[in-house]
Amino acid sequence: MRSPIGVFDSGYGGLSVLRDIVERLPQYDYLYLGDNARAPYGTRSFERVYEFTLQAVEYLFAQGCPLVILACNTASAKALRSIQQRDLPRIAPDRRVLGVIRPTAEAVGALSRTGHVGIFATPGTIASESYDIEIKKLNPGFEVYGQACPMWVPIVENLEMETPGAKYFVDREVGRLLEKSGKIDTIILGCTHYPLLYDQIRASVPQGISLVEQGRIVADSLADYLRRHPEMETRLSRGGSIDYLTTEAPDKFGALGSIFMRRPVEARRIQL
Numbered sequence: 364m365r366s367p368i369g370v371f372d373s374g375y376g377g378l379s380v381l382r383d384i385v386e387r388l389p390q391y392d393y394l395y396l397g398d399n400a401r402a403p404y405g406t407r408s409f410e411r412v413y414e415f416t417l418q419a420v421e422y423l424f425a426q427g428c429p430l431v432i433l434a435c436n437t438a439s440a441k442a443l444r445s446i447q448q449r450d451l452p453r454i455a456p457d458r459r460v461l462g463v464i465r466p467t468a469e470a471v472g473a474l475s476r477t478g479h480v481g482i483f484a485t486p487g488t489i490a491s492e493s494y495d496i497e498i499k500k501l502n503p504g505f506e507v508y509g510q511a512c513p514m515w516v517p518i519v520e521n522l523e524m525e526t527p528g529a530k531y532f533v534d535r536e537v538g539r540l541l542e543k544s545g546k547i548d549t550i551i552l553g554c555t556h557y558p559l560l561y562d563q564i565r566a567s568v569p570q571g572i573s574l575v576e577q578g579r580i581v582a583d584s585l586a587d588y589l590r591r592h593p594e595m596e597t598r599l600s601r602g603g604s605i606d607y608l609t610t611e612a613p614d615k616f617g618a619l620g621s622i623f624m625r626r627p628v629e630a631r632r633i634q635l
Contacts, residue, residue: 366600367392368585369428371419374402375520375616376555377434378623380463383578384432385605387586392600394426397620398635399611403516404437405485405554412487416442417450418635424455429598432585433462436484436553436577440464440491459595466584467551467577468497471505474573478505479546481572483536483564484553486511494553508547510540512554519556520619529563537567551575559623608633 370381374397381395396419398404404412416438423431433439439462446460471480482494489509498507514532523529541547550572552558558576565574589596607630609616620628 364427364600365392365602365604366427366429366598367394367604367606368599369393369420369423369426369431370395370434371416371423371431371438372397372433372435372555373404373415373437374399374516374556375619375623376516376557377432378620378628379555379558379576380432380434380578380581381605382624383582384585387579387582388589389603390601392602393605394423394428394608395605396423396608396633397610397616397630399609399616401610403485404435404441405487405513405516407437407487409441409491412437412441413445415635417446420446420450420460421454422633422635424458429458430595431458431460432581433460434555434581436463436555437487438462440488440493461585461588463555463577463581464493464497464553466580467553467575468494468501469584470580471498471549471551471575472502474575475505475549477546477548478502479544479548480505480507481540481543481547481550482507482509482553483512483515483540483550483557484509485516486513488553494551506544506546508540508543510536510543512536512557515560516554516556519559522619522622524560524563529560530567533560533563534567537564541569547572549573549575552577607631610635
C-alpha cells in the first residue's frame, strides 16, 4: 500500500513548495490536494480556514498519508496549531502535520543583518501575526513588518504576471512595506503563489534587500525532519510518484498547475 507524503494548499500555490520538495526528495510518493473550489483562503475567518484545512488533512490521512505538509501560509497560520494540539491526539496520534511558517522563520535569523524583516502575504496571514510571533520567538531582537497583498494571488491565478496591472500592484505594496522601515534588509514571500511574481517583485525591491522564497527552505526542513524522525521516514513509500487532486475543474488545475510545477500535471477531482 502506498504511503505518500500529503501536501495541501487552498489552491495552486503549494505546488511551488511541492516542486522544491520533489527536487530535494524525489524518492518518495506524493499526493497533492488543492481546495480550489473554496479558494482563496486568505480573506476567510480563522474558524472557516480551520474547518476546511481539517477536512483536507483528514482526507489525506484516509488516502494513506502518514505525514501532511500544509504548503499554505494561511492554513499554517490559522489552522496548524489547533490541528496539531487538539485534533491529532484524538483522530491520528501516530500521524503528523507540518507547516511552512516555522521553517521560514527559522531560516530568517541567519539571513538578516539588521534584524528588520518584511513579510508580503495574504490579509489572513498578516492578520494572524504568525510570522511576527515565530520570528521574534526565535530572534527576540528582531522587528517584523507585514504587508498584505490582496491582489497578488488573483494576478497569478489569472496569469496576469507580465501586465501593467501586475506592476502597479507590486510597486504599490513594495512601496507601502518599505515606508514602514528603512532598515528592512530581508523580505519573506509569505504566500506560495508569490514565486510566480518573483521577477516583478525583484525589479521593484532595491538590490540590497534579500527576497526569501519558501520552497527550498521547506524542502530542506522536511529532509531534516525525516532524518531526525526515522520512525516516520520508514513509513513513507518510495515510488517517485506524484498524484494531484483538486476540488474544482481538473482541466483548469492541470493547465495552471503545469506552470507552477514546470512539468505536465493531470489532476483528479474530489469532494471534501
